[in-house]
Amino acid sequence: MSARRTFAKWLVVLGVLHGIVVCAGFIAPYDPVEQDRKSPYLPPMRLHLADAHGHLHTRPFVYSLRLREGSFDQYEEDTAVPHPVKFFLSGTRYRLLGLLSCRMHLFGAENARIYLLGTDAYGRDQFSRLLFGGQVSLLAGLLGAGITLFIGLCIGAVAGYYGGWRDSLLMRVAELFLALPWLYLLFALRAFLPLAVSPLEAFFLIIAVIGAVGWARPARLVRGVVLSSKERDFVRAARGFGATNGYLLRRHILPETSSVLLTQAAILIPQYVLAEMTLSFLGLGVPEPVPSWGNLLSSLQLYSVLVSYWWMYLPALIMVPFFLGYLGLASSLQERGEAYKIEKSSLGSLT
Amino acid sequence: MKNRRANFLCCQMLLCPLIALVVLLGHPAPGSPQQKGTKEEIFVLPGDAGRSGGRLVVSLRGEPKTLNPLIAADSRSREVIGVMQADLVHINRATQLTEPALAKSWKISSDGLAYTLVLRQGLKFSDGQPLDADDVLFTFRVYLDENVHAPQRDLLIVGGKPIAVRKVDSHTVVFQLAKTYGVGERLFDGLAILPRHLLEKPYQEGKLGQLGTLATAADQWTGLGPFRLKEYVAGQRLVLERNPYYWKSDAKGNRLPYVDELVFLFVPNADAQVLKFQSGETDTISQLGAENFSVLSKQQRGYTMLDAGPGLEYNFLFFNLNDAGEKTSPETLRKQKWFREVKFRQAVSAAVDREAIVRLVYQGRGSAIWGLVAPGNRRWGNEKLAHPARSLERARALLKEAGFSWSNGPNGESTLLDSDGKTVEFSILTSSSNADRAKMAALLQDDLKQLGMRVQVVPLEFRSLLDRVTQSKEYDACVMGIASFDADPNSDINVWLSNGGTHLWNPSQAQPATPWEAEIDRLIEEQMSARTFEQRKKLYDRAQEVLAENQPMIFLASPNILAGAKNSIGNFRPAVLEPYVLWNVERLYLKNGTENAAR
Numbered sequence: 001m002s003a004r005r006t007f008a009k010w011l012v013v014l015g016v017l018h019g020i021v022v023c024a025g026f027i028a029p030y031d032p033v034e035q036d037r038k039s040p041y042l043p044p045m046r047l048h049l050a051d052a053h054g055h056l057h058t059r060p061f062v063y064s065l066r067l068r069e070g071s072f073d074q075y076e077e078d079t080a081v082p083h084p085v086k087f088f089l090s091g092t093r094y095r096l097l098g099l100l101s102c103r104m105h106l107f108g109a110e111n112a113r114i115y116l117l118g119t120d121a122y123g124r125d126q127f128s129r130l131l132f133g134g135q136v137s138l139l140a141g142l143l144g145a146g147i148t149l150f151i152g153l154c155i156g157a158v159a160g161y162y163g164g165w166r167d168s169l170l171m172r173v174a175e176l177f178l179a180l181p182w183l184y185l186l187f188a189l190r191a192f193l194p195l196a197v198s199p200l201e202a203f204f205l206i207i208a209v210i211g212a213v214g215w216a217r218p219a220r221l222v223r224g225v226v227l228s229s230k231e232r233d234f235v236r237a238a239r240g241f242g243a244t245n246g247y248l249l250r251r252h253i254l255p256e257t258s259s260v261l262l263t264q265a266a267i268l269i270p271q272y273v274l275a276e277m278t279l280s281f282l283g284l285g286v287p288e289p290v291p292s293w294g295n296l297l298s299s300l301q302l303y304s305v306l307v308s309y310w311w312m313y314l315p316a317l318i319m320v321p322f323f324l325g326y327l328g329l330a331s332s333l334q335e336r337g338e339a340y341k342i343e344k345s346s347l348g349s350l351t
Numbered sequence: 352m353k354n355r356r357a358n359f360l361c362c363q364m365l366l367c368p369l370i371a372l373v374v375l376l377g378h379p380a381p382g383s384p385q386q387k388g389t390k391e392e393i394f395v396l397p398g399d400a401g402r403s404g405g406r407l408v409v410s411l412r413g414e415p416k417t418l419n420p421l422i423a424a425d426s427r428s429r430e431v432i433g434v435m436q437a438d439l440v441h442i443n444r445a446t447q448l449t450e451p452a453l454a455k456s457w458k459i460s461s462d463g464l465a466y467t468l469v470l471r472q473g474l475k476f477s478d479g480q481p482l483d484a485d486d487v488l489f490t491f492r493v494y495l496d497e498n499v500h501a502p503q504r505d506l507l508i509v510g511g512k513p514i515a516v517r518k519v520d521s522h523t524v525v526f527q528l529a530k531t532y533g534v535g536e537r538l539f540d541g542l543a544i545l546p547r548h549l550l551e552k553p554y555q556e557g558k559l560g561q562l563g564t565l566a567t568a569a570d571q572w573t574g575l576g577p578f579r580l581k582e583y584v585a586g587q588r589l590v591l592e593r594n595p596y597y598w599k600s601d602a603k604g605n606r607l608p609y610v611d612e613l614v615f616l617f618v619p620n621a622d623a624q625v626l627k628f629q630s631g632e633t634d635t636i637s638q639l640g641a642e643n644f645s646v647l648s649k650q651q652r653g654y655t656m657l658d659a660g661p662g663l664e665y666n667f668l669f670f671n672l673n674d675a676g677e678k679t680s681p682e683t684l685r686k687q688k689w690f691r692e693v694k695f696r697q698a699v700s701a702a703v704d705r706e707a708i709v710r711l712v713y714q715g716r717g718s719a720i721w722g723l724v725a726p727g728n729r730r731w732g733n734e735k736l737a738h739p740a741r742s743l744e745r746a747r748a749l750l751k752e753a754g755f756s757w758s759n760g761p762n763g764e765s766t767l768l769d770s771d772g773k774t775v776e777f778s779i780l781t782s783s784s785n786a787d788r789a790k791m792a793a794l795l796q797d798d799l800k801q802l803g804m805r806v807q808v809v810p811l812e813f814r815s816l817l818d819r820v821t822q823s824k825e826y827d828a829c830v831m832g833i834a835s836f837d838a839d840p841n842s843d844i845n846v847w848l849s850n851g852g853t854h855l856w857n858p859s860q861a862q863p864a865t866p867w868e869a870e871i872d873r874l875i876e877e878q879m880s881a882r883t884f885e886q887r888k889k890l891y892d893r894a895q896e897v898l899a900e901n902q903p904m905i906f907l908a909s910p911n912i913l914a915g916a917k918n919s920i921g922n923f924r925p926a927v928l929e930p931y932v933l934w935n936v937e938r939l940y941l942k943n944g945t946e947n948a949a950r
Contacts, residue, residue: 072714
């Protein structure tokens with residue numbers, strides 16, 4: 001029972017996290033590609049309750065930052081005017097869930113800009129980029145994992161159920177896929193593509209590649225489950241009653257693989273998010289200025305950024321709750337699967 | 352970007368001279384070596400005296416390809432060759448004026464066609480062999496030999512004819528030009544005088560090009576520069592030692608150079624260079640980006656960082672204006688219709704936020720530019736050239752005049768359409784290894800978005816970028832930068848002339864493709880043979896105007912020259928010309944009591 005409860009808990013955590021990312025347009029105060037050229041590498045702003053004169057304010061407020069004289073990346077707070085944080089402000093237009101055109105943003109300030117997590121080299125809001133970047137990275141992870149599992153399921157089922165030469169062939173191909181040096185192949189692939197790839201094309205290319213790369217492992221797992229379950233009594237019985245291969249697979253064998261697939265999904269999604277980040281970090285992902293978590297981190301390749309602007313590391317931290325969520329989900333799924341198995345095997349020993 | 356630095360070759364004559372040399376190498380003679388016969392005419396430099404001894408360690412962005420000035424084309428090789436070789440007349444990097452070098456004086460005949468150079472007496476190569484007029488004759492014979500393919504050859508063809516060199520006596524040489532040459536004696540800068548005793552035999556055998564690899568034995572290579580070869584460790588360092596026969600001394604009569612050893616560490620990239628400098632492994636650093644400069648400035652520990660002011664590098668955007676004939680894809684043809692429209696290029700130029708580039712890319716350590724002559728070049732810039740501020744209205748008006756229109760998308764964003772109703776979208780190439788230019792391209796992308804142009808930035812490895820621009824010509828637009836090696840217009844001649852290899856928007860044309868390119872060609876050619884500075888300046892100013900009107904290159908910004916050195920390094924005075932820090936390497940010294948043996 002407790003396994004079920006932890007499972008639900010992780011599901012809620014993930015739901016909330018994904019909800020935030022899906023509603024990026026609403027929660028983020030600014031357009032992720034909008035450049036504020038007066039404020040490059042602006043550090044995260046502090047939220048104040050007490051102003052410079054010691055007065056307490058009912059609403060949290062920020063001071064806008066200005067460049068220290070003679071400097072190009074040192075800022076100081078302009079304590080003359082406090083800018084209170086306002087909620088449900090109207091701002092740049094965005095599309096909620098890709099459909100609804102809206103202008104309302106969760107928070108913001110009038111006559112000033114709030115940079116909760118600072119800005120990057122072009123004065124773009126890191127907080128907004130982080131949220132919008134999550135849309136790209138998480139979608140890449142989810143779709144990539146979906147493709148992988150679908151391919152893995154099909155190939156694993158065919159190999160396990162039909163066996164014989166089909167099994168050998170498919171499993172050798174799977175081994176080949178496991179052995180290929182993917183990163184270098186990807187570099188080569190990119191060299192053959194047309195010079196300029198639009199962000200959308202690049203996005204689907206990444207998904208296709210990371211989706212196609214990882215099918216071998218789930219395929220082997222599925223094959224194992226199919227192999228064992230096709231000899232089970234209820235399958236034999238169904239076959240004895242004249243069930244066709246398709247019916248057997250659909251009704252009796254594939255449902256057996258669901259717990260393996262779900263566990264795999266929970267493990268693969270964060271892995272694939274990480275893969276997207278790696279590719280974007282190396283410049284093979286979605287092109288600038290579209291944000292993705294890997295793109296956000298790629299500025300860390302420069303030594304000067306590495307040592308000067310600590311807030312550029314934040315995109316690396318944002319993955320932590322997501323990864324914890326998915327891994328927690330995976331382990332509770334596994335527990336559930338095992339509890340189920342133990343139940344069944346103990347039943348089996350009774351009979 | 353013609354290469355002019357020169358150097359020496361490796362010898363194959365062994366035996367007798369070698370034995371003497373080995374003895375010498377074993378005991379590097381301090382001060383002046385023994386002199387026989389004629390008295391040495393040493394070049395005495397004014398200024399503070401330094402301290403002799405010690406080792407200077409500098410970083411080099413990767414291994415040089417060769418030590419041979421006849422084949423060196425990369426900047427790393429040129430930097431190393433620059434400290435191992437010497438020229439007849441040298442451009443002082445600080446004053447940007449010429450000064451005597453191996454030639455103690457020169458005279459130009461009244462018709463401007465004959466240059467008489469008098470060599471210093473009693474000079475010796477770094478292997479102790481004497482220098483005389485025959486070495487100079489040999490050098491220019493080699494440079495001008497078509498079979499050698501020396502990059503210096505182009506520079507020695509004046510008025511379509513190679514310069515003729517004649518010996519008057521053992522220390523006087525006359526150079527006869529077919530046509531007056533505005534560059535004057537600057538022409539000799541960087542043309543290394545080669546050792547005839549080492550190279551004549553390989554030259555006759557046609558093997559010159561194979562000489563001067565880094566693995567050359569130290570006694571097989573020689574030059575007239577302040578340092579000579581000592582040791583090469585593949586992938587790690589090149590060690591040079593002081594040339595005991597070097598022909599310069601300080602005001603107190605101490606023979607230069609001061610340091611005993613000059614070590615070039617091979618460091619693969621800019622960030623690694625910064626780390627090596629920070630940890631004290633190298634003594635100086637140059638070619639710094641503004642961001643790394645500010646990092647180093649913030650945590651100064653025993654070193655000084657210096658902003659030497661505006662340099663000669665210019666960064667620009669250009670469009671593909673090549674006429675590749677039938678090979679051109681229909682898509683490229685469609686785009687070239689926009690690129691060829693001068694109003695389109697002017698509109699792009701008007702939309703560029705140059706101030707933002709200076710601020711965001713160079714952290715204010717740079718200047719916005721509107722022409723090819725960078726602000727570091729004070730003599731040749733055209734002051735009358737307009738510096739229009741950024742104006743999107745003007746850009747839109749220009750586009751409208753050229754028949755472009757806009758359509759509004761659902762989210763309020765407008766898209767630029769050409770006269771056929773097609774969306775204006777193109778890509779800009781940048782070098783993936785140059786963070787500064789990648790940043791410029793990202794800013795351009797956003798600037799042009801405001802005109803409704805859809806621009807994509809494509810970072811490419813520099814070699815494949817160059818290949819696309821100069822060979823296959825498959826690209827839309829590109830952001831690049833060139834650093835002139837000298838303030839004289841001569842150094843950018845291949846950018847100006849339509850048949851030049853770095854006339855990037857349409858390189859190596861057989862005939863000028865447009866009337867304005869033909870006019871630039873004419874102005875530049877005339878300028879080359881004009882005799883007074885005023886005449887040359889007038890013609891060069893006009894060429895700059897034609898370029899600015901037609902905007903084949905949209906100039907963006909020019910960075911300042913940033914450098915740094917340990918506080919223990921004396922005479923550290925970076926110049927805005929290449930080689931920024933090592934130009935006065937013979938005078939760099941380690942101050943009292945400082946020992947820096949770090950490797």
